[in-house]
Amino acid sequence: MTGELSPIDKAKFVAAKRAADMVEDGMRVGLGTGSTAAWLVRCLGEMVRDDGLKFKGVPTSTRTAELARDVGIEVISLDEAKWLDLTIDGADEFDSELNLIKGGGGALLQEKIVATASDQMVVITDASKEVETLGAFPLPVEVIPFGWQTTKALIEETLVSMDVLGRQTTLRMNGEVPYITDEGNHIIDLHLNRIGNARQLAMVLNQMPGVVENGLFIDICDRVVIGYGDGRVVVRDINEGTEEEDRLDFVEDDNLFSDLLE
Template structure:
């Protein structure tokens, strides 16, 4: 029997399941990273095995690639795929204009490259990820290891002139060592509390020597699918301003629930 899901996991699952319904055979699909995106990969894997869905997935991290292969999804690289029909990914925060903070899982660089190489980006999230103003979640900045302390100082100095409430920054760690991304870079997390002008901040961060990319996704997301613990889902379209609502159940096979550790 599948394990009992928490309300948050149910919300993530129904959002992922609704997004999976958008995927059609023949599509090249960007596969995000994180706990919500992992639900999507499981849902798509079940559609591949049970419904004959044939897609080519472009993962945004090594762990997503491993999960996709495990569930039977054909995996390729962005260089081979060249352009994608759709990318589906999670978010750490999103606002009413569908601007995002991403990178809590450390894959923000690949996630942004894949998302911008797609006809459409869809974010899947539980309702708790929606905020009025971005910034409560720490903003990740990916930096090269060489001279990272100098880069960190430059970031903090630049924040003085930005419309933010906090300016603390910390090097993300993996035990006793610095956390490393798939590209071997470090991540500095910025504890800003509130970001008044996300576009201005994103541009300023990426102009600093040593900064590879930042976790602000501005004008990239086209739709967000919000899941709730009671099975409700809302799909919001930034272009049309429409909101589509629905209700999904949790009756799935044991295989879908085999790995809840992501």
């Protein structure tokens, strides 16, 4: 398998593999959405199949739920689980305090609900996602369809008084029609370039009528697992103030991962 993987995919794979080892029998685990989270679900499916791992997964999107079922993971809803031991998800950006921008895959609302209903949140990522200051990646804001243009204008007006470098906003599209989230909402992407006070911006955005949730995850992530293309993995724990480095061997042949390479 590794001969077909790009360095970035190798980094995502080893991060996912390392995080999968954190899942233990009997756990209730939030399963993230996105390309890196897909590697995680595949790794966990392999552990269910080959090692007899028994746990219950709570997906953060319909596509994650479908993938989890396909690889043999028992899927339940958050209402059934009530509370989770662990959520493992990707991120579009993270800073030194493990604050995140998420929502590039369009599932930020369910991702934030699941993450905050967990004892711990672990982010799996590659080194390119680490930034000094959040904001280079567009910040997604989920809004209800009714009056979305008014909500967009209100957001733009509010950004004038925020500590941000850019103020362009765009409605996320799916081809020629607006992108629709699993909850039936739209997403407005904020092209801010730099966010000086992420905590303040998150609070202000969520006070606006029409805004459902924003992609700033503040004080939610506990650990980040950073993968590298040479197999190195760094695990950073914000609560313990620790950083550990390891190296993982690649699995050369496993059809669980074949469709991720297409």
